[in-house]
Amino acid sequence: MSAxxxxxxxRDDTARPSGPRRREITTGFVVTRIAVLGVAAALLLxxxxxxxxxxxxxxxxxxxxxxxAIAALYLTRRFVPAKYLIPGTVFLLAFQVFPVLYTMSTxxxxxxDGHRGGKQEAIAAIETASLxxxxxxxxxxxxxxxxxxxxVFLLVDTKTKQVQAGTEEGLSPVDGAKLSLTGxxxxxxxxxxxxxAQAAARGKEITGLxxxxxxxxxxxxxxxxxxxSRAALAYDASCDCIxxxxxxxxxxxSRGYFVNDKGEHLAQGWQVNVGLANFTRxxxxxxxxxxxxxxxxxxxVFATGSVLSTFALGMAVALALHHPxxxxxxxxxxxxxxPYAMPAFAMLLVWRxxxxxxxxxxxxxxxxxxxxxxxxxxxxxxxxLVNLWLGFPYMFLVTTGALQAIPREMTEAAGIDGASPxxxxxxxxxxxxxxxxxxxxxxxxxxxFNNFNAIQLTTGGGPFDVDNTQVGKTDLLITYTFRLxxxxxxxxFGFAAAISVFIFALVATISAIGFRMTRKQEEVxx
Amino acid sequence: xxxxxxxxxxxxxxAFALFPIVFVVSAALNxxxxxxxxxxxxxxxxxxxxxKLLSSEAYPFGRWFLNSIGVAxxxxxTSLLLxxxxxxxxxxxxxxxxxxxxxxxxxxxxxxxxxxxxxxFMIFTxxxxxxxxxxxxxxxxxxxxxxxxxxxxxxxxxxxFLDTVPKELDESATVDGATHAxxxxxxxxxxVTPILAVTGLLAFIGYMNEFILASVFLRDPEAxxxxxxxxxxxxxxxxxxxxxxxxxxxxxxxxxxVGVFMWLQKYIVSGLTAGAVKG
Numbered sequence: 001m002s003a004x005x006x007x008x009x010x011r012d013d014t015a016r017p018s019g020p021r022r023r024e025i026t027t028g029f030v031v032t033r034i035a036v037l038g039v040a041a042a043l044l045l046x047x048x049x050x051x052x053x054x055x056x057x058x059x060x061x062x063x064x065x066x067x068x069a070i071a072a073l074y075l076t077r078r079f080v081p082a083k084y085l086i087p088g089t090v091f092l093l094a095f096q097v098f099p100v101l102y103t104m105s106t107x108x109x110x111x112x113d114g115h116r117g118g119k120q121e122a123i124a125a126i127e128t129a130s131l132x133x134x135x136x137x138x139x140x141x142x143x144x145x146x147x148x149x150x151x152v153f154l155l156v157d158t159k160t161k162q163v164q165a166g167t168e169e170g171l172s173p174v175d176g177a178k179l180s181l182t183g184x185x186x187x188x189x190x191x192x193x194x195x196x197a198q199a200a201a202r203g204k205e206i207t208g209l210x211x212x213x214x215x216x217x218x219x220x221x222x223x224x225x226x227x228x229s230r231a232a233l234a235y236d237a238s239c240d241c242i243x244x245x246x247x248x249x250x251x252x253x254s255r256g257y258f259v260n261d262k263g264e265h266l267a268q269g270w271q272v273n274v275g276l277a278n279f280t281r282x283x284x285x286x287x288x289x290x291x292x293x294x295x296x297x298x299x300x301v302f303a304t305g306s307v308l309s310t311f312a313l314g315m316a317v318a319l320a321l322h323h324p325x326x327x328x329x330x331x332x333x334x335x336x337x338x339p340y341a342m343p344a345f346a347m348l349l350v351w352r353x354x355x356x357x358x359x360x361x362x363x364x365x366x367x368x369x370x371x372x373x374x375x376x377x378x379x380x381x382x383x384x385l386v387n388l389w390l391g392f393p394y395m396f397l398v399t400t401g402a403l404q405a406i407p408r409e410m411t412e413a414a415g416i417d418g419a420s421p422x423x424x425x426x427x428x429x430x431x432x433x434x435x436x437x438x439x440x441x442x443x444x445x446x447x448x449f450n451n452f453n454a455i456q457l458t459t460g461g462g463p464f465d466v467d468n469t470q471v472g473k474t475d476l477l478i479t480y481t482f483r484l485x486x487x488x489x490x491x492x493f494g495f496a497a498a499i500s501v502f503i504f505a506l507v508a509t510i511s512a513i514g515f516r517m518t519r520k521q522e523e524v525x526x
Numbered sequence: 527x528x529x530x531x532x533x534x535x536x537x538x539x540x541a542f543a544l545f546p547i548v549f550v551v552s553a554a555l556n557x558x559x560x561x562x563x564x565x566x567x568x569x570x571x572x573x574x575x576x577x578k579l580l581s582s583e584a585y586p587f588g589r590w591f592l593n594s595i596g597v598a599x600x601x602x603x604t605s606l607l608l609x610x611x612x613x614x615x616x617x618x619x620x621x622x623x624x625x626x627x628x629x630x631x632x633x634x635x636x637x638x639x640x641x642x643x644x645x646x647f648m649i650f651t652x653x654x655x656x657x658x659x660x661x662x663x664x665x666x667x668x669x670x671x672x673x674x675x676x677x678x679x680x681x682x683x684x685x686x687f688l689d690t691v692p693k694e695l696d697e698s699a700t701v702d703g704a705t706h707a708x709x710x711x712x713x714x715x716x717x718v719t720p721i722l723a724v725t726g727l728l729a730f731i732g733y734m735n736e737f738i739l740a741s742v743f744l745r746d747p748e749a750x751x752x753x754x755x756x757x758x759x760x761x762x763x764x765x766x767x768x769x770x771x772x773x774x775x776x777x778x779x780x781x782x783x784v785g786v787f788m789w790l791q792k793y794i795v796s797g798l799t800a801g802a803v804k805g
Contacts, residue, residue, distance in 0.1 A: 050656040080706055084615035088608035088677040095674025096634060099642035099649060106645055317539050320532040334788060335540045338547060341787040344735045345753040346776040349760055350546055359562035359766055361549055389546065450638050452738045457757065485644045486742065493644050500641050
């Protein structure tokens, strides 16, 4: 009797194929809706105040709209697929898609050390850096004090012992102050003198306070001394240049520097758009393009070599164990999977130290005294060997899995037909394995192409030439990029971003070719 | 005869696989605790290195361990859930933009997140100013950063698994009046749990080993993860003297993963290939 009712229900279901269906409102429905509103409100309460305090109004609008849209999505009964896609997509957009797009736009700028902020910040930094003590001006003993809530410098002229109060408005005389033997102010009517500890806590305010005078400004020099100084360089808005020593320095908006007639520039610049200059620099600048090509070539060798060697060894072991009369396969399998289960980052460092010239195990076992990671050839062989050790268990596992899916009858049939074991492997087993494993091999290639850890934790990109510490002999593009951005030299974020974009393009192209090839192959063997 | 050759070959490979691990074990037991004195077979055995590591003030190993386990557990759990949700939609529902979505995920998968490291650094400089709780030196910030790569990493794999679950199951549930959410939580999720365990383990290992993002993100000793912290243990002059402690740390880090690996080994083989053949 139940069958007819089921078909009836199914028919009812298909009778109203689209559009929101009216359902009774259950407790679960109400509870989830309340939870959605609660989470949305909590998010807004957490995210908005800092943005408002910072007055980033576009961000406020984006956050409000996004929260409202998401809340609305979960309140309605429509757009079911979106409900499942949104949670991951939010993170994907915020921390992957947005950074990638941002990288592309940063690649068009000269952002980096010396070009971090805007022009105004650069001017302020230049003027502050050029402060010199005004010749013949008095020196002051400094006591930090408060007038109400405002920070005040109580300044005692070291020669005349005259006491003045300095604020952002200027200097004013102070009467009736008591001085200590060292010339500091002990107390003064109307002021609260800060103790050394209190003053130290306000260190930033104290260094930031400049008391204007006719010849320049009085600034603190430490916590107990102050001197009158004047900026040797000053911005002049009428000519958009910096006047003073070695100048005039004219603003060069295309480079983001102040440049003088001799072609020199001030150290501090600002961030400007440089168009495609970073990209053309990779190709045209001979000091970079040569390295870039060398790094790229080694990068290809490393990725291809890693995939081929790990696959060859992993497959060989899997084939060796894949025999009906083979004993102890369980134990073997456990041992061989061990390298995959050990923490890779730590084992990379262990390998690095095994190759160490002075203390390393390899030299002490073999009796050699080779600087394995110090010579280009041995260093490259060493990183390939280390990567083989790390990677072959994975290939062993996947090949084992794929082998189990190939019927034994196929190789047996080949044998009956007179094929040698090698022919059977070459013509039957390997092609079938490749069809199953090609996608994994391609993603393994993409992974190894950017295998940052394998290089950074072993050779660190080295060995380096004496005259060039920016590019090492085992550098991959990604470790090279990392050094440009975060290395010991000056950070070149814009240029590093341009190289990242190059890597994006390279990996995408290579993978696209790979996928196209596997698709063809599958058609062949199907 | 041929069988003997197979054994010899596999034994050689086993020796290759074990050799660095034996070295780590012997370095961990080495009473002197330096790299120079470490050998394949230690001169003596002591637990000095263990005591030294656990009581060290310069290297808060216990703290790093908790940070790492915390980040890796939270990140692998959340990323599995996020990608399973998306995979459910891709596998079971037909909607506009489904193909485009799947294709763009495949494309995004090609771009590892850390390639955008420069701008991630810039973005989080700003986040640190606004929300210190999720800024640099916070494990929670690192965790949500990892979530950016969640969909790209395993949605395709999950979709492969879900496609193998017969559609008739959810159809009959729909007929019985189940909502899409009930089908997901009560029918699909229990059915794919074994495969989730394997994918989760692999994700867990991946997050435990993640170095590049963490090293830019975590500077404060107390906030570091094992990968970043233990890297610092071997830097500069400390490289020789700390090696014994480092070896102990490596072994302690390995215990949970190796254990679970042994336990799930049977599923791992099928788990790795099941999704791949579909992809």
